[in-house]
Structure formats: structure tokens, C-alpha cells
Amino acid sequence: MPRTVPEGHGPVRYGPPAPDPGLPVLPELAAVLAASAGRAHVEPPGGSPALLDAAAGYWSRRGLPSERGHLAAAAGPAPLLCALIAATGGDVLLPRPCTAWWAPQVRLLGRRAFHVATPPECGGVPDPYALLETVRRVRAEGDDPRLLVLSVADDPTATVPPPEVLHETVEAALGEGLHIVSDETWRDTLHHPEETVLIGPAEMVPQQVTVVTDLVGGYLPADWPAAVARFPDTPGGAELRARALDALTALGAQVAAPVAAAAAYALGEPDEVTGRLTAAVRLYAKVAEAVHRALLAAGALGRAPVAGRHLYADFAPLRDALAARGVGDAMELEEHLTERLGMPVPGGHRFGDDLGALRARLPVGPLLGTDTEQRLAALTAPDPLELPHVERALTGLAGALDGLRADAQHLEPPR
Known part of the structure; x- marks a missing residue:
């Protein structure tokens, strides 16, 4: 999802992937x-x-x-x-x-x-x-x-x-x-x-x-x-x-x-299809709720996700900290978060949102594991958040977001 569109290439071709x-x-x-x-x-x-x-x-x-x-x-x-x-x-x-x-x-x-x-x-x-x-x-x-x-x-x-x-x-x-x-x-x-x-x-x-x-x-x-x-x-x-x-x-x-x-x-x-869907939704809900908590703890905003396998976040409260990192709009936010989090994080402009608004969609799928064994383990675990690979992924995401919060606090004027 590059910021610039190469000559002869339309922007749709580089649009965001469906939630993984x-x-x-x-x-x-x-x-x-x-x-x-x-x-x-x-x-x-x-x-x-x-x-x-x-x-x-x-x-x-x-x-x-x-x-x-x-x-x-x-x-x-x-x-x-x-x-x-x-x-x-x-x-x-x-x-x-x-x-x-x-x-x-x-x-x-x-x-x-x-x-x-x-x-x-x-x-x-x-x-x-x-x-x-x-x-x-x-x-x-x-x-x-x-x-x-x-x-x-x-x-x-x-x-x-x-x-x-x-x-x-x-x-x-x-x-x-x-x-x-x-x-x-x-x-x-x-x-x-x-x-x-x-x-x-x-x-x-x-x-x-x-x-x-x-x-x-x-x-x-x-x-x-x-x-x-x-x-x-x-x-x-x-x-x-x-x-x-x-x-x-x-x-x-x-x-x-x-x-x-x-x-x-x-x-x-059939039972196997509905059983898989039920288990998958339960997994997405657990991980999405953890991501939402991490976003709120870092100072970002966002409604609690209630469906799907992604969530939408507003980083407006961290605008000054992001500006210090060269991020001033949704395109730059997309580039920054995609690189920092190591997964596709399309900016809100991809969804018809205002370019100047610092909003982005975060996926849940990439946090479930890097191979079939890890993902199936997350699907069947009583509490997927306790699995080492899921915990590491969430800790890494929270750490990256906490860095923005720390920058924002550093930029606050003394009282």
C-alpha cells in the first residue's frame, strides 16, 4: 500500500486488502x-x-x-x-x-x-x-x-x-x-x-x-x-x-x-462450518478487545469492535506526537503504522474518510500466528491471549503504541 502511485497505475490497484x-x-x-x-x-x-x-x-x-x-x-x-x-x-x-x-x-x-x-x-x-x-x-x-x-x-x-x-x-x-x-x-x-x-x-x-x-x-x-x-x-x-x-x-x-x-x-x-465460524468469531472478539484496550491505553480513540476481524482507530489525540515523526495525514499514518506494526494498516482515506483525519483500520488476523500450527492453536485455545505467540504479538503492538503515548507526554507543555 505505497503512498505514491507509480506512473500509469491506478490507486484502486493498491487498495487495502480485505481483513485477513x-x-x-x-x-x-x-x-x-x-x-x-x-x-x-x-x-x-x-x-x-x-x-x-x-x-x-x-x-x-x-x-x-x-x-x-x-x-x-x-x-x-x-x-x-x-x-x-x-x-x-x-x-x-x-x-x-x-x-x-x-x-x-x-x-x-x-x-x-x-x-x-x-x-x-x-x-x-x-x-x-x-x-x-x-x-x-x-x-x-x-x-x-x-x-x-x-x-x-x-x-x-x-x-x-x-x-x-x-x-x-x-x-x-x-x-x-x-x-x-x-x-x-x-x-x-x-x-x-x-x-x-x-x-x-x-x-x-x-x-x-x-x-x-x-x-x-x-x-x-x-x-x-x-x-x-x-x-x-x-x-x-x-x-x-x-x-x-x-x-x-x-x-x-x-x-x-x-x-x-x-x-x-x-x-x-453444516455443523463443521458453523462450528468453525463460531470458534473464529470468539477468537477475533478476544484479540480485537485486547487491541482496543491497547489503543485506548496509548491515548487513541475508537469505538469498541462488535463484529468482524478488524477495528477502526482515531489517532487524533496523538497528532502532535505523530507530527514529530513526520505523520500529518492518513496516508502518512498508514505508512508509519504499517512499517511500525509489521502488518497492513490502511489509513482512513482508503475508506472515503477525510485525508486530514488520523484514522486507520487495524486487522486482527496477523496477530493470530505466523503458521498454520500457531493459528489453529489460537483457534482452539480456551484463552488465546495466554498463548506465547499471541501474547508476543499483542505486546509488540502495545509497545509500538505506547511509544506514541510517551512522545505525546514528552511534548506536553509543563504545568
Whole structure:
């Protein structure tokens, strides 16, 4: 993730990686993929019946009754969102910050992306009043916003919006005639599901929302691209799906047959898949909480992570100490933390945040170990924080952050 973009290279190519799972592939998934590797047929655009039926079952178990004819699959979430933007037309509203790959799809199609500030409680959704103001302003300037993309279990902030905040945002969006795309990639990675209420907009207004899920969030390895979308069960939803399928066909975004088989297996949620997911989320929660404590102890700010395998930190209170090290914006913060911590730490500007804001996303995966044996040990340990290799990684991170705090205290004027 270099600061400077080499001549002829676009910035998207050097965008942040997805949060690293830090865990080996589930053996049962690998076996399904391997057994399907000899298939000679090509998956149809939009997904095979087996994959779509598995996705229908997945959503039906989450209170969203679904049928094959309401769904579509693609080789990853980026082409799926690109197809949705192409199908809806117009410009797109995004929360600030937001998932790094959303805005590039908008720009690729020659549309405009308008970022809207999030409320104090959470990331992932625009503040409803800021959303209304933005829509009315951009329309007055001659632009044509038609689509709002949001996330109820957010990357990068690892937060979940309270239902009442989400409801206000959804009402504001529908009142302005916007179609809503809800990215629910991380919804099954809640750290404490008994304490966190997650309700998606499709559960509030099922006829006005398309739901997208990237299976990398909880079910497949990062290099097995597969994502699914659930369209509203309405004539408008059927028309939107048909246009999106045209775009997916033009993009050649079919899921590879072996990956489709593994995706269908995972979406069926057999015991080994759900068991791995439960254990992994428990591990991510433990380590993310330790990282959050280290950040707060060093003087940084950040909401407690409640989902996913990363967290979002604000280093504004350490601005003077960072400035003394030549760090004055999010790009320089990215370079500094990536080098100092020895792992990718993308700055907030990658997620549409203000360049001048000293914010960054910290991953959990690299702290789980350097080889398969260490990572599996972390997965199965009663308390992974007591494992020597995890303890060393966390101690190293805390030490690097404490160095910033010490610098900040040294720069404070005498009282």
C-alpha cells in the first residue's frame, strides 16, 4: 500500500486488502472444492440452481424468505455491486467511512459517489439528517442520486447501527426515492450476539432493499470469490434483477464451478462450518478487545469492535506526537503504522474518510500466528491471549503504541 502511485497505475490497484482471516481453510470446504475441480461445465450467469437454493435457505433462516428467482450470485462482491449500480442508474450515496471497494465501482461506471457522515453511535449508515441534506443539495446541483449503499455490520468501523438509527436512515432514504443496497457480509460475525441487536433494512422494508453478502466474510477463504444478492420480491425487484443479470453476463462474472460447490456447501451451514465460524468469531472478539484496550491505553480513540476481524482507530489525540515523526495525514499514518506494526494498516482515506483525519483500520488476523500450527492453536485455545505467540504479538503492538503515548507526554507543555 505505497503512498505514491507509480506512473500509469491506478490507486484502486493498491487498495487495502480485505481483513485477513488469519486461519487455514476448513478441511471439509477444501474437500468439497477438490471434489468439484473436475467439473467441465460452466456455471450460468447469476449462479447455478444449487447455489441459489442454498442462498435461499441461508436467508430464510434469517427471517428473509427467499426463492431462487429472487437471487443472483457473482464471482465476488465487487462485480455484483457494479451490476447493481449499472442496473439502477444514477449516482450513489455512501457513508463516510465505508468499505474500500464500494466507491471504485461507482467511478468505474462514470457515476458520482457522494459520501455522507455517519452518526456518533456507529459507522456503516449515514446520519439521516445529513443524508436528507446531501440528497437535496446534490439534486439542486443537477446530479441524480438513486442508490444508497450501507452496511449493518460495518467494515471498516466494526460497528452495528442501533435499530432506531437504522430505521431513521431507511425512512429518510425511501422518502427521497432511493433504492437501498445493504451489504451484510459481516452479519454472522457478531462478537457478542447476545448483547448486539442486528436488524437489516430488508427486515424493515423488504420490498425496497437488495441485500448483498460476500461469503468471504464468514464462510469462504479470501481467494475463493463468491457473493450473493437477494432482490425484493416485487415487479420492480424482478426488473432490477434482470438488468443486474445482464450486467453480470457482460462482465463474465460467473462463479467458478468448484467455488460454487464450496459456497453452496457453506451456505447450507453444516455443523463443521458453523462450528468453525463460531470458534473464529470468539477468537477475533478476544484479540480485537485486547487491541482496543491497547489503543485506548496509548491515548487513541475508537469505538469498541462488535463484529468482524478488524477495528477502526482515531489517532487524533496523538497528532502532535505523530507530527514529530513526520505523520500529518492518513496516508502518512498508514505508512508509519504499517512499517511500525509489521502488518497492513490502511489509513482512513482508503475508506472515503477525510485525508486530514488520523484514522486507520487495524486487522486482527496477523496477530493470530505466523503458521498454520500457531493459528489453529489460537483457534482452539480456551484463552488465546495466554498463548506465547499471541501474547508476543499483542505486546509488540502495545509497545509500538505506547511509544506514541510517551512522545505525546514528552511534548506536553509543563504545568
